Amino acid sequence: MKTAYSSTVPKELSSGLIIFAGVALFFLLMEFLNLSHVFYLRLLNVFFIFYGVNRILNINLAQGQNNFLFNAVSAMITSFIGVVLSLAALMIYSYARGGDHYVESLSQTFMFGAEPSVPIYILCLLFEGSASCIVVTLVLMLCRNSSFRAD
Numbered sequence: 001m002k003t004a005y006s007s008t009v010p011k012e013l014s015s016g017l018i019i020f021a022g023v024a025l026f027f028l029l030m031e032f033l034n035l036s037h038v039f040y041l042r043l044l045n046v047f048f049i050f051y052g053v054n055r056i057l058n059i060n061l062a063q064g065q066n067n068f069l070f071n072a073v074s075a076m077i078t079s080f081i082g083v084v085l086s087l088a089a090l091m092i093y094s095y096a097r098g099g100d101h102y103v104e105s106l107s108q109t110f111m112f113g114a115e116p117s118v119p120i121y122i123l124c125l126l127f128e129g130s131a132s133c134i135v136v137t138l139v140l141m142l143c144r145n146s147s148f149r150a151d
Helices: 013-033 045-062 068-096 101-110 119-143
Strands: none
Touching: 013 068, 013 119, 045 068, 045 119, 068 119, 101 119
């Protein structure tokens, strides 16, 4: 069945790439404006995850996919793709900007017991990003509960 959303790229990947692009552009804008040290601005990344997950749910519903479990898994895959790509890009960017020394400037607002290394910093952000994926998926799935069938 061909729809307006059919393409050769899986829809979860394309929505995950949109999340990644939003997070990356926002991060680069914060770097350019010298605001990357402001922790509260980094919390706005969750809006890019909301957008990507909402987009995939709209696509699935437009294609007639109204199974709750199918949509929950699709939304989780989408958000996790965006988070993993963002963290991979952050790791590359961190090493390009000085590695552990650069991460120290980013992590001043996080609670680390010592000076974090790039892999430890990325691992912590992976846990944070995974939690965001779960929360955003659950919130949007519950908000759209009447659109899905459970069996």
